[in-house]
Amino acid sequence: MIRAPHAVASSRSSHRCRRGASRITRRNSGRSRRSSSTRLAQKQQEHIGRECHDDPTQHSRPSPVSRRCGSPWREYLGATGFRGRRYLQHRLGATDDRSARLLLRPALYRRTDRDRRDQCCRRRHGPEDRAPGRRRRSVPAREPAVIKKLQEGGVRYICGPTGSSQSLAALAVTTSSKTITTMYAIASEAGDGNRYPWHYQCTFNSDLQAEMASRYLVETLRLKKIGILQENTAYGEQVVAACQTILKKLGVAPVGVEVFPITAPDLNGYVGNLRKAGADGVLFWTGSTPITAKGFNSMHSQKYYPAIAGHSSLFADSLLDLVPAEALQNAAGTYYKTLTWSDKEDIGSRQLEFAKKANTFPETKETGVNVAASPFYDFLYLVRAAIVQEKSFDPEKVKRAMDATRDYKGLLGNLNFTPTNHAAISVEDMTMATLLSGRDPKAMSVFRKRAV
Known part of the structure; x- marks a missing residue:
């Protein structure tokens, strides 16, 4: 059959149109699927x-x-x-x-x-370009610039920053400029008076935490099969190295050391290895509440309930909502004696007054332990006492007075400094406290009951 030229052209063009339309349909269908999923996610949000x-x-x-x-x-x-x-x-x-x-x-x-x-x-x-009034996230690399800006304004006494990495970055500037500081850092080197003569560590450090937790499992609970569960961070490596040194002195070798990334979706495999190794006590070192919850939930799913000793971050209030109480019944964290109670000893009046003031702030409900355990409260009173004693704000004179501090009754314990030792807290000021006591009305978001 012979077709007219215009009919042939029309047939070809219609074929191209159909082919183009099918491509457009496929594209639109994909776009429709994506847009529908996005709309669904937006509605859920x-x-x-x-x-x-x-x-x-x-x-x-x-x-x-x-x-x-x-x-x-x-x-x-x-x-x-x-x-x-x-x-x-x-x-x-x-x-x-x-x-x-x-x-x-x-x-x-x-x-x-x-x-x-x-x-x-x-x-x-x-x-x-960020919302007005929004504070920047604390990044270690920014800390030297922040400190220099404060110093340009004539500041010679500084509280902060918070975090060991941020603090160590800031100490490079405060040390050379002879600025008296305290920082919320538990890295043990922050209390070295020879290395950082102008910084005063008014909290316990990672070495003391390792000693307190290790002795609790071995000497108090008399356990011999100790396992270690640690996050893969600088803090985890430092505190575990201190734990292994203490355990060696106590004549105990860990039955297993499991190192997990903080992005791990769960800790089932790591916990399972410690359970198979027969660990009846676990040193659990992590500073993240989500990963802590994963660890305890992994133990609960395996019906594995060893004695747990770890960082004071275990006292996070939200952990009690994310983890069954059965999994936390044998867990304890390092804390201060002055911020704990026992059946024979009540909380001090000064600490109670502090807790009442702290609870006027809504943030205290979740972070009350971090608020009370910070170094800033005791540091400010120490600096004030040194200034009054020397009748001068000269940093050199104030430093001399602070280096001679002996048995100062602080909120966190008896504080002591020497020219070479700027770690104020000793292991005698520490104890182990239970996690479940955070639900006791007596806790006031700040205190915990002693485990020993």
């Missing part, structure tokens, strides 16, 4: 935002899901995407995204939707 409106730790205006911002599951627990969310729901025993997220609030959601919007702004426009 908005619903969660309305549910969390009364929670002071949550922002009431959730931002849309953004690929540039990343998934909240990755930010908090290292699980990403659809499979990650479903896995997280399974681990938490949640039925959907909303219940999983509610299980994690309030303490685990320190980064809000507003933080994620600020992060997007910084990526697009630079570090200065």
